[in-house]
Amino acid sequence: MSVLEKLTSKDAIALEEKYGAHNYHPLPVVLSKGEGVYVWDVEGKKYYDFLSAYSAVNQGHCHPKIVNAMIRQAQTLTLTSRAFYNDMLGKFEKLAAETxxxxxLLPMNTGAEAVETAIKICRKWAYEKKGVPENQAQIVVCENNFHGRTTTIISFSNDSVAxxxxxxxxxxxxxxxxxxxxxxxEVLEGNKNIAGFLVEPIQGEAGVFVPSEGYLAKAKELCKMHNVLFIADEVQTGIARTGKLLATCGNCNCPEKHCSGTPEVKPDILILGKALSGGAYPISGVLANDEIMDVITPGSHGSTFGGNPVAAAVGIAALEVVKDEGLAENAFQLGEIFREELNKFIPKCNIVNAVRGKGLLNAILINDSEDSSTAWDICMALKENGLLAKPTHGNIIRFAPPLVMNKEQLMECVGIIIKTLKKFEK
Structure with a gap:
């Protein structure tokens, strides 16, 4: 079959079903084009993207600055491995570190790789700096976490499927x-071998679960008191998604009004991915200060593709777009409007219990059991009405559009969501 042969949605789905491993359960829509907040299927139908590739496409689909940076670099030099220096990586590392x-910055490729990297750094620090006995280091994690699906990470997941x-x-x-x-x-006071506390500032995959005000700051204080590293997994929440550059808001340079009443928290180890590339290329990274990062020495960790020239060029462009286009501030403002509009509707309906989130990372809780098909059926109806979203944890629908969305587009989407939900009123 020629790569130029045009497929119907039915044909494309059949190919994946036959030749691909069944490790995902996608909505039955086959996308072939994206621009800004929109995507198109192979038949040419246009949709609002309200998932943003799980927040990887914060800067919008095919942002010209990011795409052009990738093309220019791909035509010049794509990969050297880390056996040699390249002329782009240092620039990216400097921008990320300063931002x-x-x-x-220790550059990697995927979010799960970055989490694994952070775990290795934390353990090595515990043995070499804290004095934890060899092979005794422990890391505290949270129930209902989602940090990836590698063997180590799923070892502390309570998602039975994973x-x-x-x-x-x-x-x-x-x-x-x-x-x-x-x-x-309790766990920190009772165990001197704790090396780190790994936490998502907002549990996205669990259904956009936002912790209590001040939780992260107080958790960081507890970690500092017990000489334990506070590790923030901001793969999904970082890069302006929640209305600030980081959900932890540590040294984020966002407008002061956005941080009013929210304590700043600077993680000891920061994990980033997804929108670090604007969705154009697999890029992730772990950031820390010298007293932690200097446990990494030649040969102790690496990746053939991590920090390659294309990734560096794309990462630079992606971070510049976030700053130049004020995406954190836009996410903050539109998120306030989104929740306000849905909260006007929710008291009048019986299909949705609540809306929750920060910035443009939000979710609605469907009034049905987790094992029902209601949330999936609503997403199927949203698709028919021109908006793409996916359920999580059975009865929760996550809404995370690209941050380049404007108010007019957002209000149109709110209209689509409310119109669709009304069809499911009991």
Whole structure:
């Protein structure tokens, strides 16, 4: 079959079903084009994208500055491995370090790789700097977390689909309840071998679960008190998604009004991915200051593709777009409008219990059981009405459009969502 042969949606889905592993359950829509906040299927129907590739496409589909940076670099030099220097990586590392306020960046490719990297840095720091006995370091994680699907990461997941039948599992992790400071305090006080606390500032895959005000700041204080590294997984929440450059708002340079009443939290280790490239290329990274990052020495960690010239060029452009186009401020303002408009509708309906989120990372809770098909059926109806979203945890629908969206587009989308939900009123 020629790559130029035009497929129908039915044909494309059939090909994936036959030749691809069934590790995803996509909505039955086959996309062939994207621009800004829109995507088109192979038949030419236009949709609003309200998933943004799980927040990878914060800067919008095919942003010209990012695409042009990728093309220019791909025509010049694509890969050297880290056996040699290249003339782009240092520029990217400097911009990322200065943007987020850290000494150094360790570049990788995927979010899961970055999480694995952070775990390795944390453990090595514990042995070499904190004095934890060899092979005794433990990392505290939260229930209902989502940090990826590698063998180590699923070892501390309580998602049965991701976890079951993949053992034996990696040891060294302690699970506690999310948004529970007493649980964190208890585990830190009772164990001198704790190396780090790995946490999502907002649990996205769990259904956009936003912790209590001040939770992250107090958790960071507890970690500091016990000489434990506070590790923030901002793969999904970072790069302006929640209305600030980072959900933790540590040294984020966002407008002061956005941080009013929200304590700033600077993670000891920061994990980024997804929108670090604007969705154009797999790029992730771990940031830390020298006293932590200097445990990484030649040969102790690496990646053939991590920090390649194309990734560096794309990463530079992606971060510049976020700053130049004020995407954090736009996400903050539109997120306030989105929740305000849905909160006008929710008291009048019986299909939605609540809307929650920050910035343009939001979710609605469908009034049905987790094992029902209602949320999926609503997403199918939204698709027919020109808006793409996906359920998570059965009865929750996540809404995360590209941050380049404007108010007029947002209000049109709110109209589509409300019109669709009304059809499901009980």
């Amino acid at each position: 987020f306020g850290y000494s150094k 976890h079951n039948n993949y053992g034996p599992y990696t040891e060294g992790f302690i699970k506690i309840e999310y948004d529970n400071l007493n649980a964190l305090k």
